[in-house]
Amino acid sequence: MNNISYKETIIRYIEPKNLQNILKKREKNSHKGNYGTISIIGGNRGMEGSVLLAARTALKIGSGKVLVGFTQKNIPITVDFIQPELMLQTANQILKYFLSKIDTLVIGCGMGQNNISHNILHNALCYIENKNIVLDADALNIISDQNKIYKNSSNNIIMTPHPSEAARLLKCTTQEIQSNRIKSAEKISKKYKAWTVLKGFETIISSPNGDILINTSGNPGLASSGTGDVLSGMIGSFLGQSNDIQQSISGAVWLHGKAAEYLATINKGPIGITASELANAAREILNQYIYQN
DSSP states (O other): OOOOEETTEEEEEEOOGGTTTTSOOOOSSSOGGGOOEEEEOOOOOOOOHHHHHHHHHHHHOOOEEEEEEEEESSOOOSSSSSSTTTTEEHHHHIIIIIGGOEEEEEEEETOOSSSHHHHHHHHHHHOOOSEEEEOOOOOHHHHHTTTOOOOOOOOOOOEEEOOOHHHHHHHHHHHHHHHHHHHHHHHHHHHHHHEEEEEEHHHHHHTTTEEEEEOOOOOOOSSSTTTHHHHHHHHHHHHHHOOHHHHHHHHHHHHHHHHHHHHHHHHHHHHOOHHHHHHHHHHHHHHHHHHHH
8 A cells, every 4th residue: 555644644554565574484593582571461350361361472473481470469370271381470570570581561451450550550660671561451541540651761662552541541532532543643652652552443553753554454353352462462472572663563463453354264253253363363374474475
């Protein structure tokens, strides 16, 4: 697709040919340290599935190592029997003992909004430097209450709101967000000095500088619980594997949509697509695209 101009904003569409940093073959002489260590923080009581969905996805999209940090006083499980490769800790243990080993943090999936969650998010944003941080779900809701992000550095924070979360971030209505999605994404990026991924039909990506990317992959099957957690896991995984933040974000959004399209072609969607199915579909598409093109 051609680039277009929208009220002096140059808008580009996500295309695989522009994702060379993440859509590439792996070196034969490589090890898990080459592909990033990320931590997914969230999973308050009753919402453990959210953080596990994101973490399982990160592994299947190629992360070298994935740590899960539950926003609970004690970990609810000692092993994920579906994905035993995951390392399970509390969020406080992650922040205290593992930060030097982590490349990317994903915070918010099923995190809750209690005092523990507030403190974890505050500590992560105030004291973590030089690491990419993906903020989703309850992390965004906490930030919308504070009306700012407590962090000194910029350009390495990614916010992934759906329209209702975007409305809370901008103190407006969901209808106002949807009436001008491009401008809404720009406003969030400007206000919070962050990358914005405004989810929904034709997901909008806005950089802190106001650059806009639009995604055209996907289908209504993504309108299902947990698919946002899967996207956060994909973004975090690519960020840990690549130094190119724009390609990591846009590549994850594109692949997320392509996974839904693929499931529809094999009669597993668009109706009834589940978040758990997306990770496997995305892994298949990723390997096919890299090794068969």
